[in-house]
Structure formats: C-alpha cells, structure tokens
Amino acid sequence: MADKILLAHGSGGKLAHDLIKKSFVGMLDNPLLAQMDDSAVFDIKGRLAFTTDSYVVNPIFFPGGNIGKLAVCGTVNDLSMSGAKPLYLSLAFIIEEGLLLSELKQIVGAIKATAEEAGVKIITGDTKVVDRGSADRLFINTAGIGIVPEGVNISGSNARPGDKVILSGTIGDHGIAVLSKREGISFSTELESDCAPLASLVGEMLKASRNIHCLRDPTRGGLATTLNELAEQSKVGIRIEEAKIPVREEVVGACEMLGFDPLYVANEGKLIAVVAEEDAEKVLRVMKRHPYGKNAVVIGEVITEHPGRVVMKTLLGSSRIVDMLTGDLLPRIC
Amino acid sequence: MADKILLAHGSGGKLAHDLIKKSFVGMLDNPLLAQMDDSAVFDIKGRLAFTTDSYVVNPIFFPGGNIGKLAVCGTVNDLSMSGAKPLYLSLAFIIEEGLLLSELKQIVGAIKATAEEAGVKIITGDTKVVDRGSADRLFINTAGIGIVPEGVNISGSNARPGDKVILSGTIGDHGIAVLSKREGISFSTELESDCAPLASLVGEMLKASRNIHCLRDPTRGGLATTLNELAEQSKVGIRIEEAKIPVREEVVGACEMLGFDPLYVANEGKLIAVVAEEDAEKVLRVMKRHPYGKNAVVIGEVITEHPGRVVMKTLLGSSRIVDMLTGDLLPRIC
Numbered sequence: 314m315a316d317k318i319l320l321a322h323g324s325g326g327k328l329a330h331d332l333i334k335k336s337f338v339g340m341l342d343n344p345l346l347a348q349m350d351d352s353a354v355f356d357i358k359g360r361l362a363f364t365t366d367s368y369v370v371n372p373i374f375f376p377g378g379n380i381g382k383l384a385v386c387g388t389v390n391d392l393s394m395s396g397a398k399p400l401y402l403s404l405a406f407i408i409e410e411g412l413l414l415s416e417l418k419q420i421v422g423a424i425k426a427t428a429e430e431a432g433v434k435i436i437t438g439d440t441k442v443v444d445r446g447s448a449d450r451l452f453i454n455t456a457g458i459g460i461v462p463e464g465v466n467i468s469g470s471n472a473r474p475g476d477k478v479i480l481s482g483t484i485g486d487h488g489i490a491v492l493s494k495r496e497g498i499s500f501s502t503e504l505e506s507d508c509a510p511l512a513s514l515v516g517e518m519l520k521a522s523r524n525i526h527c528l529r530d531p532t533r534g535g536l537a538t539t540l541n542e543l544a545e546q547s548k549v550g551i552r553i554e555e556a557k558i559p560v561r562e563e564v565v566g567a568c569e570m571l572g573f574d575p576l577y578v579a580n581e582g583k584l585i586a587v588v589a590e591e592d593a594e595k596v597l598r599v600m601k602r603h604p605y606g607k608n609a610v611v612i613g614e615v616i617t618e619h620p621g622r623v624v625m626k627t628l629l630g631s632s633r634i635v636d637m638l639t640g641d642l643l644p645r646i647c
Numbered sequence: 648m649a650d651k652i653l654l655a656h657g658s659g660g661k662l663a664h665d666l667i668k669k670s671f672v673g674m675l676d677n678p679l680l681a682q683m684d685d686s687a688v689f690d691i692k693g694r695l696a697f698t699t700d701s702y703v704v705n706p707i708f709f710p711g712g713n714i715g716k717l718a719v720c721g722t723v724n725d726l727s728m729s730g731a732k733p734l735y736l737s738l739a740f741i742i743e744e745g746l747l748l749s750e751l752k753q754i755v756g757a758i759k760a761t762a763e764e765a766g767v768k769i770i771t772g773d774t775k776v777v778d779r780g781s782a783d784r785l786f787i788n789t790a791g792i793g794i795v796p797e798g799v800n801i802s803g804s805n806a807r808p809g810d811k812v813i814l815s816g817t818i819g820d821h822g823i824a825v826l827s828k829r830e831g832i833s834f835s836t837e838l839e840s841d842c843a844p845l846a847s848l849v850g851e852m853l854k855a856s857r858n859i860h861c862l863r864d865p866t867r868g869g870l871a872t873t874l875n876e877l878a879e880q881s882k883v884g885i886r887i888e889e890a891k892i893p894v895r896e897e898v899v900g901a902c903e904m905l906g907f908d909p910l911y912v913a914n915e916g917k918l919i920a921v922v923a924e925e926d927a928e929k930v931l932r933v934m935k936r937h938p939y940g941k942n943a944v945v946i947g948e949v950i951t952e953h954p955g956r957v958v959m960k961t962l963l964g965s966s967r968i969v970d971m972l973t974g975d976l977l978p979r980i981c
Contacts, residue, residue: 325867325913326972330876349880350803351863352696352729354795362686365737365790366773371781395686403699403790407741439700439788443979447705449781456699456737456790461688469684529685533659542664546683579659638660645777 318412323442336414337438340421341404341428345436353401353436357460362397364388365456371645373420373451375494377487377505378581381420383647384453385427386510386581387532393515394528394584396467397459399431405439407452420451431510433457464523471526472547476615477593479586481514481600482507482608484536485564488578488646493567504563509582514603521599524589531583532647534638537576539585540623541637553613553635554626577638579646587615652746657776670748671772674755675738675762679770687735687770691794696731698722699790705979707754707785709828711821711839712915715754717981718787719761720844720915721866727849728862728918730801731793733765739773741786754785765844767791798857805860806881810949811927813920815848815934816841816942818870819898822912822980827901838897843916848937855933858923865917866981868972871910873919874957875971887947887969888960911972913980921949 321328338346345353366387373380385402392399404424408417428435486507493504511530518525527547531539536558544551560575568575582605588596593611600606616624623635655662672680679687700721707714719736726733738758742751762769820841827838845864852859861881865873870892878885894909902909916939922930927945934940950958957969 320978321974323867323978324972324974326872326911326974328973329868330971348802348804349876350729351725352698352731352791352793354694354696354729354731356693357695358692359690360688361691361792362688363735363737363792364686364771365739365788367739367741367775367788369741369775369777369781391685395684395688397686397688401697403697405699405701405788405790407701407703407786437698441701441703441979443703443783446780447703447783447979448786449777452741452782452786454699454701454739454788454790456739456788457686458695458697458792459686468682470682533657534663538660542683577660637664638658639662640655640658640660642658642660644654644657645775645781 316414318408318410318442320410320442320444323440329440333440336418336421340425341435343434360461362392362395362459362461364391367452367454368647369452369645370491370647371449372494375491375506376503377490378508379420379423380451380453381423382427383508383581384455385424385431386508387647388455388457389431389433389510389512390530392457392459393512394530395461396465396519397461399433399457399459399512401458402433402435403437403456404435405454407448408442409448409450410442410445412450427510431512465519467525467528469527469529469543469546472543472549472587472615473526474549474615474617475590476526476587477590477611478551478553478613479588479597479609480612481584481606483559483561484580485560485575485578487581488643489564489567491646492643500563502563507580507582509605511584511605514605517599517603518596522592522596524592525586527587529585531580531585533579535577535579537635538638544623545621548620550616550619551613551623552616555628557610557612559608559610573642576635577642650748652742652744652776654744654776654778657774663774667774670752670755674759675769677768694795696726696729696793696795698725700725701786701788702981703786703979704825704981705783706828709825709840710837711824712842713754713757714785714787715757716761717842717915718789719758719765720842721981722789722791723765723767723844723846724864726791726793727846728864729795730799730853731795733767733791733793733846735792736767736769737771737790738769739788741782742776743782743784744776744779746784761844765846799853801859801862803861803863803877803880806877806883806921806949807860808883808949808951809924810860810921811924811945812885812887812947813922813931813943814946815918815940817893817895818914819894819909819912821915822977823898823901825980826977834897836897841914841916843939845918845939848939851933851937852930856926856930858926859920861921863919865914865919867913869911869913871969872972877921878957879955882954884950884953885947885957886950889962891944891946893942893944910969
C-alpha cells in the first residue's frame with residue numbers, strides 16, 4: 314500500500330475498497346458500518362435530531378486536537394444543543410492527493426476515540442480524493458442523528474425574560490490555539506483548544522432540570538454572535554456582565570496583541586445554557602461537577618428591553634450593545 | 648450584497664446569516680429548516696436508512712445537471728438502493744472564496760427542483776468558505792434519512808443463485824458527459840448526464856415485488872465495480888452478457904477514442920436490481936413503464952460458480968472475468 318493518498322483511493326475501485334476496509338471500517342469497527350451497503354439501516358422511534366457540519370480547519374493538527382476530533386465534537390455538540398442524545402454519525406472525507414496515510418490514520422484514531430467518549434457510532438461514510446491544489450489537505454463532513462428524550466424541548470426561540478444565562482467555561486481557547494499554531498505564535502504555557510464532546514455534560518444538566526430553555530455552543534462568531542442569535546430567535550434582550558466572563562490570561566494576551574475581541578473568538582467545547590431562574594443554581598451545580606463545566610458561571614440574564622439585542626455591562630461600568638460578528642475574524646477555524 | 652462569495656460569508660457572523668437566510672432558507676423553504684436551531688427535530692418511527700456522500704465533480708456545471716442536482720440525486724439514490732423512501736437531507740457547502748453568487752443561486756435552484764421531484768426536504772445545513780486556492784470552486788456534502796417500508800429487506804449481501812440481474816438503462820452517460828465538458832470534447836449530438844433521482848422508480852419496483860434482493864446504483868467504478876461488490880458481499884458469482892448491456896453510440900465512440908471501457912464509467916441515474924427469478928419479468932415491466940427505467944433489461948444472472956467474481960460472455964462469444972476498477976479512470980466525476 315502506498316504511504317500517501319492517491320487519486321485512485323477515491324475512485325470507487327480496488328484501492329478505495331482497500332483503504333475503506335483497512336483504515337476506516339477496520340478502525341471504526343461496528344456491525345452497521347461493516348455491512349458496507351449504500352445506507353446504514355437501523356430501528357428507531359421517537360423525536361429525532363438531525364444536523365450536519367463540514368470541517369475545514371487549518372492546520373489539520375493543532376494543540377488540543379485535530380480535524381478528526383473536531384469533526385466528531387462539532388456534530389455531537391450540535392445534537393446535544395437540541396437536547397438530543399447523540400447516537401449515530403456519518404463521516405465523509407474530501408482528501409487532497411498526497412496526504413500521508415499516517416496522518417489520515419492519526420485522524421481516524423482521534424475520530425474513534427472521540428466517538429467512543431461521546432457514545433456515538435459512525436455507521437456510514439464516503440471518501441473523495443481530489444487532485445493536488447484542489448483542496449487543502451483534508452476536509453471532513455459529519456452528519457449526526459440523535460434522539461430527544463421525552464419532555465425535553467430546547468430551542469433558540471425559547472428564551473424568556475428572567476431566565477439566567479450560564480456559560481460553561483473560558484472563551485476563545487479554540488480560536489486562539491488554532492490561530493497560534495497556524496501563525497507560529499508561541500505562548501509561555503501551551504494554550505490548547507477546548508475541543509470536547511459535550512453530550513455527557515448536557516445529559517447531566519437535563520437530568521437536573523427540564524427548565525433548560527436554550528442550549529447553544531458558541532463556535533464560529535464566538536459568544537457574542539451566539540447570544541445575538543438567541544436574542545433574535547427568542548425576540549428578547551440579553552444582558553451580560555463582562556466581569557463575569559472567564560477568559561484565560563493567554564487568550565487575553567493574544568487577543569490584545571492581535572486586535573481581537575475574545576467575545577468573537579470560536580470555542581469548540583463550551584456551551585451557553587438559558588435556564589429558568591428557579592433552576593439556574595441547580596443546573597450550575599451539576600455543571601461545575603463535570604470536567605467540561607467546572608468553570609461554569611452565570612454571565613447574565615434575559616430581559617424584555619432591547620429585543621433582539623445583547624447588552625453588556627463593561628468592566629468600566631458602562632453599558633454597550635454587543636453586535637453579531639461582521640466580516641471574518643479568523644477564517645477556517647473549524 | 649456582494650456578487651461573489653467572500654470569506655466572511657462563512658464566518659458565522661452577519662454576512663453568513665444573511666446568505667443563509669436569503670439564499671438557502673428562503674429558497675429551500677420549509678418549517679424545519681426555517682427554525683434555524685443547531686439540529687432539525689422531527690418525530691419518526693420505523694426502520695431508518697442513513698447515508699452520506701460528498702460531491703467534488705469538476706466542472707460544477709455539466710450537460711444534464713450541476714453539482715447541486717448531483718448532490719441531491721446521489722444521496723437520494725443511496726437511500727433508495729436500501730429500499731428506503733427518502734425523507735430528509737442535510738446540505739453542507741464548502742465554497743472557495745470568489746464563487747459567483749449567481750452560480751450559487753443556480754445550484755441551489757437545482758437542489759430545490761431535484762429535492763421536490765424526489766419528495767425529500769432539506770432540513771439542516773452548513774456553509775464554510777475557504778480562501779482562494781484551498782478548494783476548487785464548490786464542494787457539497789449531503790446526508791440523507793429515509794424510512795424502509797415494512798417487509799423490505801434489501802442488501803448487497805442478499806443475491807442468491809438463480810436471481811436475475813436487471814440494469815435500468817444505458818451505461819456511461821454521466822462519466823462521458825462530465826469528461827467531455829471538462830476536456831472540451833464535443834459530439835455531433837449533445838450527450839447529457841443521466842443524473843436523476845430514482846426514488847419513484849424504486850417505489851414502483853417495490854410495489855410490484857418484495858423479492859428484490861439487491862439494489863445498487865453503479866456510480867464511481869461503473870457497472871463492473873458495482874457487480875463485483877455485489878458478488879463479493881453475497882459470496883456468489885454473477886454472469887452477464889456484453890451484448891445485452893445498453894450503451895449509447897456517443898459513449899461507445901468517446902470510450903474508443905479515449906481508451907475507456909464503458910463498464911467502468913460512472914452513472915448517476917441508473918440502478919442494478921438483483922431479483923428472484925420468478926419476479927424478474929414483473930419488475931422489468933414496471934421499470935420499463937417509468938421514464939428512468941424505460942431501457943431496462945436483464946443483463947445476466949447470479950450463479951454458484953466463481954463466488955465473488957463477475958464473468959462476462961463477450962460479443963465474440965468467449966468468457967472473461969470482469970474485475971473491479973484498478974487505478975482511477977476519471978477523477979472527480981461525482
């Protein structure tokens with residue numbers, strides 16, 4: 314077998330079959346995937362959640378993860394943000410000719426490990442190879458299916474005045490970790506991406522309360538953009554306090570140096586929960602007990618004023634409107 | 648609004664929201680998509696089929712279709728080949744900066760029209776934009792969910808000796824149409840891709856018989872590779888007759904000129920059905936009545952000899968083994 318991906322690995326012919334059998338089906342071993350039919354078929358009943366994302370992060374290896382880990386976390390998290398328990402993923406590769414097979418294997422290894430952690434199975438897939446220069450090393454798409462437990466009703470349009478806004482931890486880690494790797498910036502301590510599957514954290518939160526109204530992971534566009542989406546969808550205002558928002562020192566430093574605002578930098582292992590006031594403390598408590606929520610904090614609340622807007626009390630005590638991201642801060646961050 | 652796709656269209660920020668709302672959610676209008684949560688949520692019960700494919704065809708516009716039409720047909724057909732009625736698709740774009748918005752709109756228009764024809768709804772999506780040179784204009788991924796009717800059990804491993812092998816029409820049209828456009832080869836009559844959604848054809852076939860054992864669409868790798876997959880999965884031999892296989896004159900001509908074998912050229916609107924002998928005539932009859940099956944023909948049968956192999960009686964009367972595709976005949980054909 315060649316040590317690099319060739320065009321023929323995407324041909325649908327012999328080399329493609331060998332690659333799929335040895336590197337994918339073998340590693341991601343499960344009976345549904347091993348059947349190798351055009352679709353995976355399984356029994357299900359209930360409220361299903363369905364989502365997709367493509368991953369084009371550059372570089373494909375970064376501190377704290379790689380594109381494979383990211384591709385599982387991102388889609389698992391989108392399912393979790395609907396209150397669903399993630400069950401199944403599809404996995405589609407677009408590979409630039411010349412990618413090292415050893416790199417691909419490392420990425421598939423991360424996919425396997427992350428899927429196991431998140432409790433999801435990869436049951437169907439696709440591999441395309443494009444000629445050199447027609448893609449940048451590797452793009453991955455995952456789509457996911459999850460099941461929404463009875464009684465759970467989570468949507469970006471469910472925020473109500475009086476609800477508390479909880480953030481699960483520090484912001485900006487993923488964006489700054491990827492950027493620093495890409496641009497060759499080094500910190501005195503290594504900053505890692507927060508890339509993580511949030512399925513079990515959300516599972517614990519839902520066990521604690523059925524009064525969680527919205528869940529969303531602040532990925533592209535960062536905390537500011539995500540809060541704006543929620544305010545817009547729910548036609549409410551959101552008021553947050555800058556002093557409450559946890560940001561790592563290295564992220565603050567990098568943002569100052571680069572002229573970024575951490576509010577707009579992408580996260581891949583954080584969530585925002587909008588929770589009915591009476592249950593906020595209870596939800597916060599279970600979050601703090603979970604490794605991916607240990608720095609969780611209430612950063613603000615939902616208000617009737619300023620519908621569709623996010624207002625922030627700044628460190629200096631003044632109030633300002635926090636808008637959605639305009640332009641592109643950091644391309645190819647996920 | 649700019650007339651070209653900018654990096655900021657993939658940022659998750661304002662431009663991205665505008666693009667998604669105006670060009671995608673607006674055009675592909677349906678309540679599940681319009682909710683704009685991280686996942687689409689719906690009730691379902693039964694045997695589900697789940698599949699995915701990425702589309703990297705070059706050029707993105709070709710005679711008989713474009714990458715958008717292809718992205719719907721390919722995934723709808725993979726669901727149909729499991730005997731499933733396709734219900735929902737996800738739709739994910741990776742766009743190279745600089746793509747004309749007018750081209751993107753034309754592609755989304757084809758997606759809309761093809762989804763309507765196939766009876767599927769696009770309910771979740773994603774848009775990424777990469778810098779110029781990091782992708783080739785546009786890649787699309789679709790994943791699909793369908794429901795397998797009670798009593799239907801179709802798999803590549805179900806072929807039994809004695810079964811008849813039916814091909815739904817001419818082979819090689821898609822591959823040669825795309826290649827001729829890419830290389831600027833012209834024919835006296837314009838050859839078009841056969842790209843088509845086969846959901847309704849399969850629906851009619853399943854109404855006629857529950858003794859359809861395998862269904863598969865001969866895409867990448869062509870008829871020869873697909874028959875080899877079925878022979879291998881079912882551990883049977885397959886014998887076909889070259890004289891029975893319909894190939895358009897233009898495709899024969901182009902293949903002779905280019906040194907290709909039509910058996911290995913991709914199709915996007917054809918299927919192979921392996922059907923119990925007693926129902927083969929009945930299935931063939933309903934296929935011939937459908938616009939996408941009017942040239943359907945029995946091309947061979949399943950045998951006990953040569954397990955895992957495909958044997959062809961050639962035009963000259965001799966027999967030869969038809970192997971899986973080795974190497975890559977036509978990169979980026981789908």
